[in-house]
Amino acid sequence: MAYFPAFLKLDNRKVLLVGGGYIAGEKLEKLLDFTSDITVVAPQICNDVQKMINARQLTFHHRPYEPSDLEGVFMVIVAVDDLRLQKEIYESCQSRHILCNSVDSVDYCDFIFPSYTRKGDLTVAFSTSGVSPSVAKYLRRAMERAIPDSIADFLEEMKALRASLPKGKERMRLLDSKAKAYIEKLFGKEL
Numbered sequence: 158m159a160y161f162p163a164f165l166k167l168d169n170r171k172v173l174l175v176g177g178g179y180i181a182g183e184k185l186e187k188l189l190d191f192t193s194d195i196t197v198v199a200p201q202i203c204n205d206v207q208k209m210i211n212a213r214q215l216t217f218h219h220r221p222y223e224p225s226d227l228e229g230v231f232m233v234i235v236a237v238d239d240l241r242l243q244k245e246i247y248e249s250c251q252s253r254h255i256l257c258n259s260v261d262s263v264d265y266c267d268f269i270f271p272s273y274t275r276k277g278d279l280t281v282a283f284s285t286s287g288v289s290p291s292v293a294k295y296l297r298r299a300m301e302r303a304i305p306d307s308i309a310d311f312l313e314e315m316k317a318l319r320a321s322l323p324k325g326k327e328r329m330r331l332l333d334s335k336a337k338a339y340i341e342k343l344f345g346k347e348l
Contacts, residue, residue: 159286160269167192171229175222175246176236177202180260184234185209190275196230198222224249235259263287274301277309278316303344311339 172192174185177199185206188195196216197206210217218226222242227233233255235246240262247265250257259265271282272293281300283293315332322328341348 160284162271162282162284164280164282165232167194167231170194170231171196173198173226173230173233174236175199175226175233175242176260177206178236179203179205181234181236182206182209184236184258184260184270187270187273188234189213196226198226222246227253227255230255232256233258235262235265272297274304276301276304276306278312279304279308305343 167188170192172188172195174181174188174195174197177197178201181197181199182203182205185195185197186209189209193213193215195213196218197210198218198220199206200219200221202210202217202219209215227246227249233246233250235243235257237243237260243259243262243265247257247259249255250267256267257265258268258270263269266287269284269287271284272290273280273282274297275281281297281304283297283300285293315335318335319328319332322331337348
């Protein structure tokens with residue numbers, strides 16, 4: 158079954174990352190693009206994870222996971238190889254209505270991490286519903302070359318224009334025509 162694509166607002170929402178190895182570091186790096194309200198719990202951490210914790214002043218508990226770590230948490234990422242622990246945390250999250258992702262264990266996931274590219278306010282995500290993360294990764298790499306860095310400036314211009322105009326059909330038409338013209342110019346094709 159395919160996953161529903163959604164973009165979650167993580168402002169003022171606590172995220173828990175259980176694990177401190179290489180894969181935990183990959184997930185942490187992606188999360189840091191969108192929030193720094195992250196707590197890391199792990200008995201050991203790799204150098205890259207330690208550097209991100211220090212650079213962003215994240216909360217870190219140098220110990221194994223405890224059920225009380227779920228208090229006040231919106232989302233949990235379980236980046237450990239211990240399947241028993243993945244299942245335990247997932248089931249605890251389910252009973253508390255907390256979103257959970259257990260790395261490489263789709264049976265213990267409410268969501269998956271897509272491959273994405275981000276330029277300014279533009280985020281484009283690719284997913285194969287976990288079938289082949291490599292396909293999503295290479296498709297993302299190919300597509301991000303087609304997105305110019307100038308998109309960030311254009312989106313800032315659109316944001317300012319949107320804020321300066323009253324809501325209504327006229328604003329919708331103007332914003333739509335500007336977006337269409339920008340994309341048509343970019344790809345050299347009429348849409």
